[in-house]
Amino acid sequence: xxxxxxxxxxxxxxxxxxxxxxxxxxxxxxxxxxxxxxxxxxxxxxxxxxxxxxxxxxxxxxxxxxxxxxxxxxxxxxxxxxxxxxxxxxxxxxxxxxxxxxxxxxxxxxxxxxxxxxxxxxxxxxxxxxxxxxxxxxxxxxxxxxxxxxxxxxxxxxxxxxxxxxxxxxxxxxxxxxxxxxxxxxxxxxxxxxxxxxxxxxxxxxxxxxxxxxxxxxxxxxxxxxxxxxxxxxxxxxxxxxxxxxxxxxxxxxxxxxxxxxxxxxxxxxxxxxxxxxxxxxxxxxxxxxxxxxxxxxxxxxxxxxxxxxxxxxxxxxxxxxxxxxxxxxxxxxxxxxxxxxxxxxxxxxxxxxxxxxxx
Amino acid sequence: xxxxxxxxxxxxxxxxxxxxxxxxxxxxxxxxxxxxxxxxxxxxxxxxxxxxxxxxxxxxxxxxxxxxxxxxxxxxxxxxxxxxxxxxxxxxxxxxxxxxxxxxxxxxxxxxxxxxxxxxxxxxxxxxxxxxxxxxxxxxxxxxxxxxxxxxxxxxxxxxxxxxxxxxxxxxxxxxxxxxxxxxxxxxxxxxxxxxxxxxxxxxxxxxxxxxxxxxxxxxxxxxxxxxxxxxxxxxxxxxxxxxxxxxxxxxxxxxxxxxxxxxxxxxxxxxxxxxxxxxxxxxxxxxxxxxxxxxxxxxxxxxxxxx
Numbered sequence: 001x002x003x004x005x006x007x008x009x010x011x012x013x014x015x016x017x018x019x020x021x022x023x024x025x026x027x028x029x030x031x032x033x034x035x036x037x038x039x040x041x042x043x044x045x046x047x048x049x050x051x052x053x054x055x056x057x058x059x060x061x062x063x064x065x066x067x068x069x070x071x072x073x074x075x076x077x078x079x080x081x082x083x084x085x086x087x088x089x090x091x092x093x094x095x096x097x098x099x100x101x102x103x104x105x106x107x108x109x110x111x112x113x114x115x116x117x118x119x120x121x122x123x124x125x126x127x128x129x130x131x132x133x134x135x136x137x138x139x140x141x142x143x144x145x146x147x148x149x150x151x152x153x154x155x156x157x158x159x160x161x162x163x164x165x166x167x168x169x170x171x172x173x174x175x176x177x178x179x180x181x182x183x184x185x186x187x188x189x190x191x192x193x194x195x196x197x198x199x200x201x202x203x204x205x206x207x208x209x210x211x212x213x214x215x216x217x218x219x220x221x222x223x224x225x226x227x228x229x230x231x232x233x234x235x236x237x238x239x240x241x242x243x244x245x246x247x248x249x250x251x252x253x254x255x256x257x258x259x260x261x262x263x264x265x266x267x268x269x270x271x272x273x274x275x276x277x278x279x280x281x282x283x284x285x286x287x288x289x290x291x292x293x294x295x296x297x298x299x300x301x302x303x304x305x306x307x308x309x310x311x312x313x314x315x316x317x318x319x320x321x322x323x324x325x326x327x328x329x330x331x332x333x334x335x336x337x338x339x340x341x342x343x344x345x346x347x348x349x350x351x352x353x354x355x356x357x358x359x360x
Numbered sequence: 361x362x363x364x365x366x367x368x369x370x371x372x373x374x375x376x377x378x379x380x381x382x383x384x385x386x387x388x389x390x391x392x393x394x395x396x397x398x399x400x401x402x403x404x405x406x407x408x409x410x411x412x413x414x415x416x417x418x419x420x421x422x423x424x425x426x427x428x429x430x431x432x433x434x435x436x437x438x439x440x441x442x443x444x445x446x447x448x449x450x451x452x453x454x455x456x457x458x459x460x461x462x463x464x465x466x467x468x469x470x471x472x473x474x475x476x477x478x479x480x481x482x483x484x485x486x487x488x489x490x491x492x493x494x495x496x497x498x499x500x501x502x503x504x505x506x507x508x509x510x511x512x513x514x515x516x517x518x519x520x521x522x523x524x525x526x527x528x529x530x531x532x533x534x535x536x537x538x539x540x541x542x543x544x545x546x547x548x549x550x551x552x553x554x555x556x557x558x559x560x561x562x563x564x565x566x567x568x569x570x571x572x573x574x575x576x577x578x579x580x581x582x583x584x585x586x587x588x589x590x591x592x593x594x595x596x597x598x599x600x601x602x603x604x605x606x607x608x609x610x611x612x613x614x615x616x617x618x619x620x621x622x623x624x625x626x627x628x629x630x631x632x633x634x635x636x637x638x639x640x641x642x643x644x645x646x647x648x649x650x651x652x653x654x655x656x657x658x659x660x661x662x663x664x665x666x667x668x
Contacts, residue, residue, distance in 0.1 A: 042466060042576035044473035074577065159619060190621040195632035199580040204571040205376055205612060209619035212368035226571040233479060249476045249573060359621035 001060060001069040003043065032068040033095070033274065035059065036088035038081060040100035041198050042073045047223035047243040048197065048260070049073065052099045052122075055262030062267050066274075077102025082110060089114040095273055097266070098122065100197075101166055107131055118273055123168050125349050127280050134265050135168070137286030139175035139348075140316045141258030143323035144294050145240045146176035147312045148255055149217045150183025151305040152237050159210025160191045161203055161220040161227050165360070167351045169221050174355045175323040176219060179312065181357050190215065191360035200226040211236055217255075225249040238298065245295045256309070257295030264290060284345065288317045324348070329356045367496045369616055374500060377608030378507045379404070379565035379579070383586035384593070384600050385507075385514050386558025391590055392518060393551035394531035394544075394659035398454030399439055400559050401583025402461020403432040407563025409465040412472055412574040421480040421568055425503070428564035429557040435461060436556025437549075444545050444552070447663040462577065472574040480568035501569045503561070508601075510558070515597040527551060531657035534664045544664045562586070585636075592642060594655035603642070610635040 037056055041049035056069050070088060075081045081103050088096050089110060095118045098107045104124040111119045111131045119131040127133055149158055158180065162169050177189045190213075192206045199222075207218050207230035218239040220227040225246040231239045232250035241247065241257025265283055272278035285291045294313055297306045315321030326337030331354045337343055343351075354360050383400050390397050407428035414424035439457045442448040480501050482489045488498040518524040529537045530547045538544050566578045585607065593599035614631040 044466070044470060044576050188621065190619055192615055192618040193632070195629055196580070198575070198577065200573065200575055200578055201376070201379075201566060201570040201580065201582070202611070202615075205372055206615045206619065208368070208372050209612070209615040212365060212372070213616070213619050215619070224575055225573060229476065229572055248474060 001056065001071055004070060004072045032066055033063075033270070034091070034093040035067055035069045035270070036091075036093035036096040037069065037071045038075050038084055038088065038096065038098045038100075038103060039071070039073050040075060040077060040102070041223055043071065045198055045223045047225070047246075049099070049223065051243050051260035052097070052262055055266045058263035059266050059270060063270060067270065075103075079106070082106040085110040085119075086113070089117045094118065095120065095269065098124075101164075101168060118269075118278055120269060125167075125282075127282065129280060132269075132278075132280045132282070134269075134283040136260060136262075136291040137284060138168070138258055138260070138292055139171040139323055140286040141292045141294060142172040142176040143179040143316065143321075144309050144313050145219065145256060145258065146179030147183060147309045148240075148297075148301065148305060149176070149219070150180035150187060151308060152255070152301065153180070153184065153187060153217050154237070155214050155216045156184065156186040156188065157214040157216065158187060158189045159207065159215030159218045160189050160360075161206045161210070161218065161222055162191050162193045162360070163197045163222050164195060165193060165352075167349050170351045170354065171348055172221055173358055173360065174351065177355050177357050178323060178328065181355075183308070185357075187357060189219075189358050191354075191358060193360070194222060197223050200224050203227050204230050207231065207239075208234075228254060241295055247296070247298075252298075252300070255298045255301060259293040259295050261291050261293055286316065287313060288319075330354060331356050331358050331360075365616060367493070369612055370496050371499055372616075373605065373608040373612040374504055375569055376611055377604045378501075378504050378569065379562040380582055380586050380589060380607060381562075381601060381604035382503075382507045382510065382565065383559045383562035383583055384589045384604060385510050385597065386555035386562070387587060387590050388593070388595055388597060388600060389514060389518070389527070389558075390551050390555035391660055392531045392595060392657055393527050393548045394534055394657050394662065394664070395443065395548050395552055396450045396454065396661040397436065397439055397457070397552060397555055398451060398587065399436070399457025399461065400555075400586050401579060401581065402458035402464075403435055403556055403559035404563035404566075404579045404583045405461045405465035405577070406435050407432040407560030408566045408578050409469040409472070409563075409574060410560070411564030412469070412477060412567040415477045415480075415568065416472060416475060419478070424480075424568065425561055425564050428560040430560070432560025432563060433553050433556035435464075436552050436559070439556075440549050440552040443663065444548050447665055450661050450663070458583070465578075466576045469574045469576065473576075475574070477567060477572045479572045501565075503565050503569050506561070511597050511601045518597070528657070531659055534659045534662075535666070538664070538666055544666075548664070559583070591656075595657065596655075606638065606642070607635050610638050 039049045043049050043053040056071055072084055075084050097120045099122045101123045104121055104126050107119050107121045108126050121133050123135045124133045180187045194202055203222050203226035207227035211234050216237045218227050218231050220242055228239045228246055228250040231253040238253035238255040243260050245257045247254040322342045324343040326341045327339040328337040330336050387400055410431040411424040411428040414427045439453055442453045443450045482499050484498040526542055530544050534544045589603045593603045
């Protein structure tokens with residue numbers, strides 16, 4: 001596997017000008033299937049990008065010499081990523097995974113220029129002939145975490161560190177809050193937006209700000225363990241791993257984790273492409289399909305609380321529980337979902353409001 | 361928000377400001393000698409990863425800080441050799457140093473991701489550290505007191521010592537300093553080494569004081585803020601202190617306001633931009649009053665080539 005930082009990728013870009021000829025030769029010889037990954041963070045972020053890195057490694061294990069992976073790290077969400085995407089396509093990559101929300105517009109644009117390259121955009125919503133989207137129902141995991149928090153919080157004040165207010169993150173906040181308030185209706189969730197996926201020092205300071213104002217459980221939707229470490233240092237009830245098991249950073253405060261497992265989807269896509277059966281669609285499995293995994297529970301959590309969380313998890317798996325079941329009232333007091341109804345996927349992707357109890 | 365929060369806010373803002381202050385103090389001395397080193401961010405990352413590695417291996421925070429300073433200083437010597445001995449472009453070389461530091465720290469840090477260390481906490485007795493009021497003075501890492509001491513030390517060195525006078529002379533008029541017998545290049549080497557060491561210590565604040573982990577790009581652009589602050593402070597150490605704390609204050613207030621659950625009238629993106637905006641506004645005000653950039657050392661960024 002080749003790992004590229006953005007800058008080395010740009011240098012390769014110059015060579016890429018001459019590549020159409022080379023890549024057609026490669027195709028004639030039936031060389032390995034070239035696969036590119038464009039990532040927003042470094043693979044060592046201990047979270048999001050690390051999860052895709054693990055998925056890429058699983059691909060190598062599954063397909064060995066049949067594929068050749070280029071993994072580009074730390075690509076900013078902006079015009080720069082368009083260049084990286086184009087260069088990967090020019091270099092003969094036949095499948096390109098763009099693993100961050102902000103790559104969406106650029107992926108669609110570049111995909112038009114390379115109709116024979118297949119693009120897969122993680123957490124996105126725009127598709128075309130050769131652009132598919134994929135995601136995992138992280139909010140199902142958030143509902144399990146919310147159940148834990150509802151039982152464990154003593155101050156009824158939960159801090160939530162968010163990256164950007166995009167549907168993906170908003171869904172998580174709402175699923176978490178609904179589950180927590182189902183257990184304890186007194187709970188409020190205070191959201192701090194950081195406008196960044198990776199700024200550990202600021203994540204830590206946000207956690208300090210929340211704990212100083214009474215939060216005893218901290219949830220983060222940024223890509224690292226900084227907030228958990230502050231929770232550990234301050235000795236509050238705890239927090240949750242995001243994307244990966246982060247218990248090494250906070251053995252006493254790591255209550256559980258939502259673990260991203262991308263391998264099943266990546267393997268499926270590559271199989272489909274090899275068989276020529278790939279079509280653009282939206283893949284959005286959750287806990288039941290094994291793409292969202294609940295991490296181990298901290299031993300300090302009482303057995304009945306663990307059982308309650310497991311019950312929610314199992315209910316989601318067998319379909320008896322939908323985290324977004326009405327009645328749902330938003331934080332301005334308007335009823336959004338009547339009793340007994342659920343929010344469909346289109347409604348989830350358009351979510352730009354917060355449920356009752358969220359202060360964002 | 362209430363008054364009980366004042367002390368926690370001050371403690372958080374001081375922590376957030378300290379790495380910026382340390383790096384900016386180092387760069388201030390470098391620029392006073394007439395050299396512009398844009399490699400601050402890279403040197404900070406080298407300091408951060410070395411501090412993490414040494415703390416992880418030995419558990420000794422003091423040793424970690426010393427090693428971070430030495431490692432960043434060594435990287436600044438590459439810059440010094442290229443720009444001072446070989447007269448390469450300072451801007452290009454400084455940027456290259458940042459790219460090098462980012463890459464080096466990522467490579468060297470691979471073995472250390474996913475591992476925690478113990479934070480370098482206050483060393484005062486618990487009664488003082490946890491006192492409801494006085495902890496505002498005592499509940500800080502030794503790095504914080506060091507940074508405050510260095511503000512005074514840099515001011516004293518530049519304004520009250522003969523060596524400081526020589527350094528400023530070299531930065532204001534290198535040919536005159538040269539003609540009366542001072543070695544411009546040697547003075548600048550020393551200044552760049554000091555700047556490197558300070559950037560390394562600033563970097564060590566990230567794993568030791570703010571967030572006890574190693575992750576790539578841990579400094580997330582603070583080195584560039586430090587560079588801007590030097591200009592903003594008009595190359596004066598005490599103004600630098602004010603500027604760094606103002607920046608930290610705006611950043612911290614933003615987090616505390618949002619954490620208090622107040623909905624806010626303005627979007628979060630505005631709050632995230634505010635520290636930078638505040639810095640730019642103050643910079644503009646200062647420049648207006650001074651009618652031009654007269655505070656900058658006259659030889660800033662110019663290579664010294666006495667033979668020509």
